[in-house]
Amino acid sequence: MTISVPSRPRASVILAAGQGTRMKSPIPKVLHKVAGRTLLDHAIDAAESLGCARIVVVVGAHSPAVGVHARKRLGEAAVVIQDPPMGTGHAVLAAKDALADFDGDVVVTFADCPLVTAPVISPLFDLRASGADVAVLGFEAADPGAYGRLILAPGHVLLRIVEAKDADDSVRQVKHCNSGVLAADRALLFDILGQVGNDNANKEYYLTDVVGIAHGRELSTRAAFAAEASVQGVNSQAELAAAEAVWQKRRRLALMVEGVTLPAPDTVHLAWDTQISPGVTVEPFVVFGPGVSVATGAVIKAFSHLEGATVGEGALIGPYARLRPGAEIGAEAHIGNFVEVKKVKVGAGAKANHLSYLGDGTVGEKANIGAGTIFCNYDGFDKFETHVGAGAFIGSNSALVAPVRIGDGAMTGSGSVITKDVPMGALAIARSDQKTKNDWATDFRAVKLAKKAKAAKKDSK
Template sequence: MTSRARAAIILAAGQGTRMKSPLPKVLHPVGGRAMLDHAIDAAEGLGCERIVVVVGNHSPEVRAHVEKRLGAAAIAVQDPPLGTGHAVLAAKAALNGFDGEVVVTYGDVPLLTAADIAPVFAGDGVTVIGFEARDPGAYGRLILSGGTLEAIVEAKEATPDQLKVTACNSGVMAAPAALLFELLERVTNDNAKGEYYLTDVVGLARRAGHATRAVFAGEDAVMGVNAQAELAQAEALFQRVRREDLLAAGVRMPAPDTVHLSWDTEIGPGAVIEPYVVFGPGAKVAGGARIRSFSHVEGAVVAAGAEVGPYARLRPGADLGEGVRIGNFVEVKNVTMAKGAKANHLAYLGDGSVGEGANVGAGTIFCNYDGFNKHRTEVGAGAFIGSNTALVAPVTVGAGAMTGSGSVITEDVPDGALALGRARQELRPGWAERFMQAMRARKAAKP
């Protein structure tokens, strides 16, 4: 591996019209993360000290996305779009003064990792990433002789023998910065589309006596996304790889194909993930925990021995300690639950904390929002919250305290106390029977 400095140019200026979506193509998610962010992740994983994203003026959302993550200095604009070679050349000014190796990647190739790209830096001259295609079709062919890449031939220009070649071009290319831009300045647009093609760099490099070679990655890794069907295919491939990794690490998933993972999902060995669980970004599940069927977990931490679901929802900020139980149709958001705490049925816990061993009864609601601000509810260790209690925040229920079922609690409850906040039950013997008879008679009298 070379020790020279590295930079990446990520091409993201395509209009993506085949996606037929108001969302720019490179911002469509795979594994809950924009495809462009996957490409940036790969560049960062390579140790690139400079990353430039080439955008188009037609997609201000893409520009804003890059500025938020990398800053304005990471942006180069291609306007008008005149081909891939022209797009790379648009990044030249942003790399002014850089003396190292540059790799060109794409914002719509979400499955390509740093490990896939790294071999391009192992030699001098121009290196491209190829792949062995199951169906070469319209892909450009790599014409190889020994370890030398002699040419990249577009399918429409290939001879019958060249069309039999299964080694195809991914579009990813690397070269020393000075050489890359020198060659790009000599690329012409003398072709049917009148565009400047990055692939022409290979032929120019060979004629100038520079080394040209190809390294290979898997076909799935280099797949580009241009339409919604391809996005779904990329998602399926991403999910398959992530599931296989977790199974190999010791996570138990009886029906892995039904579990949907995010790009950053963390699940420890020995955890059990039942069928039809969805993980959004930011989920961390410790070994020994169990997530039961039809649950949704996002931005939440689940400790060892905790059990969630079925039909539960953990939202960002949910932090479940050891042995916590979250049951069916319980939603938890921005609440820390200490060891052994329970909320087993039909509850909403939002903004607060639940102490060790506390029990939150069915139908309990943390009334956290007053229409303008969020407020916290604190439930102490060993407290017992009766069913159908409404805890109107800000409010604290002390350690070992209790609330009566059906109560509306608006004031703090001291440790060990019982709080009741409901009307006294009143009985009126015979009233219901008389009411029913009167209503039936009234209905029968109507024409």
Template sequence: MTARAAVIMAAGQGTRMKSPTPKVLHRVGGRTMLDRAIDAVQAAGCERVVVVCGTHSPAVAEHVRRRLGDDAVAIQNPPLGTAHAVLAAREALAGFDGEVLVTNADCPLLTADDLAPIFERLAAGDDLVMLAFEAADPALYGRMIQDADGRLLRIVEARDASPEEKTVKVCYSGMLGAAAGPLFDWLAKVDNDNVKSEYYITSIVGVANAAGKRVGVAFASETAVMGADDQAGVARAERFWQDRTRAALMAGGVSMVAPETVFLSWDTKIAGGAVLEPNIVFGPGVQVESGAVIRAFSHLEGAVVRGGAIVGPYARLRPGADIGEDAHIGNFVEVKNVTVGKGAKANHLAYLGDGSVGAKANIGAGTIFCNYDGFDKAKTHVGEGAFVGSNSSLVAPVSIGAGAYTGSGSVITQDVAPDALALERAPQVEKEGWAARFRAAKLARKQK
């Protein structure tokens, strides 16, 4: 296969977002739009990726450096148009001999499958391929004017289009592909003879045609190339992405009673045979195995739920939670960085933070793993088959042995031996007649 590289344009100002967060770092499905763009081109076979950034958003360049390294950053300064932006990547791709894909960083629904037709057209003999979509409402999109053989003659901006050209629904997506050498040569010949004195990438069509090259058109869906330029656009992309991802999970056998109320993340993994009740939020890093049930109003992030386990309703699983087969994590139970063994139960009103719960152990209501002393975290381990009484505070580091019991209301600060009973509470004291005397004194004061 011919070597492939990608240039991702991420230097836009993004002013319509009206946010301190740069546009391309806004998230869809819990993943930044920029990361989604990188994911798409890498999945399309682009081994080298260069992201064109602006000086106004150093956070974008830093994000790219953390993921791809210094060589993946190209700075457009000053911003002089889209053709100028792609040319900013020329030095970073010096010596590269292969095909270059140019994409946008603000199209969060784009996938490798949507980009594949560009490479197919290049393999079929086109010298330059522009990615198009058929718009339901072309509005202000640039119209792609083709001849009878499908060759692209020009791209006409809506404001410059004739009445006949405005009837064309084939519009330009802002993405293209070509061999590296010719691509940068053509871009260098683009002029800025326009009202804004900017170098527009659409002008490359005329340059390539003038050189006698074949300019072809590849197609993607309008949804795939849909940009997100403001907060409403991000929300719209989120809705499309969630619907698509839910549909894929249900096609794979996941049961959802009310799928529109289940919110997923980009890396959520749910096996067929799992059941999702309404109103569940999955943060990043969740894996749910077949046969597990996630009940309503639960929030999961960075967690694993094994087969047959029941989580919720109203449960919260935080990073590091590993819920074993047939275990139960019930209402208003929070689990963080704890491995819960097979068949163990924490059915209500508990906080389990840092440690482990053995198989078939029972955690009573109101139990707290006291894992933080203000400076450091420590672990609590509850052994297999142990029974922790309601309203127990287990002060870490501490271990409850296999089969041991703790009495309700105990504050356990020392290890408990296997099969032992640990009690830690003050003796009950009863003062006969105290309540009646208290009430009488209070009433007497009120009457004065």
């Protein structure tokens, strides 16, 4: 979702320098994923959707991978390093030079809050447009705990923010809490940050002190509020799972409102970019990885896994099907149980209903792939393609050794290993001639049974 064109230019400073020790993971915290997308990318998505002309990501020297990730998406100039870490105010100051030539509003967000989307942040800019010099996003916490508290006057006028470690008993009773998201004019923000000190329990430079200083200057400081679930951060594996659950629930509900049938929605796992058209049915226990689109009328049956694939109108997928990146399933095509498709374009009305692997190539319209068929696409070093023509019939348990082409309307005999192209309309059989030895099985059993009886008689003596 993109917010309407802003009246003033906007920039975003995304704080991504936290060490994330509570994650207890070799992966930096903000590179963990919700809905298959890193926490950092969710924050960048929100900034882009807000119409931010400039985005600066503040990273720590301890996690170079975060900087690499941000630079890959936004470019070298978008990344600044906070070293050493001395608090959130100090982190925002690290972005001062990068925004020195910017004239407009700056919003500060956190890279570990994947549910803070553009619509959640947007009310801060409404406050700015109505005259607030500094706008802060708050929420009412069920358990305020370690959150900073918003000290308010009537009309959501924000007097100051008190960090939990510096709060007295009366302040701890306040349930209006700070999300950390703040918006202000760029020049004003950095001017005030220059006055922030570190006379606090942690000896850090707090971004939250901006509010008290601004209020002391008789500037307008206001708060907007969001639902607690919309601003929850991620600091542990449990909180990562909780954020995932919230994201999934929201997206499932949105799909059902749009006309997607989910008989057991809590069992369906979606990716950040999953596209499912109205009129699609998704049965229980289906997993969508990134890069999937499903056209109207399709049915995704239970226990299927899709990633990097497109599914055409009216197609039937599963149960227990796997579509891997590059799978393109045409309209009314069938990909059945225990069929895996990777980088294959399957034509309209084609069928592969049972126990097959289709990797690298094409399957023509209305072709039929028999049970147990595999595309032998890899020789241990390189990949090769298999092309099955329109209306072709591939007999069960066929191995098509790439590179190979099966012509339109051609057939292969069951159990064949096809290593050469098959002309249009031809039948290819590549298996040994069957030999029948009459009474061989009867004689074999008689000999075996006699030996067994003799051995049993010997053991009984």
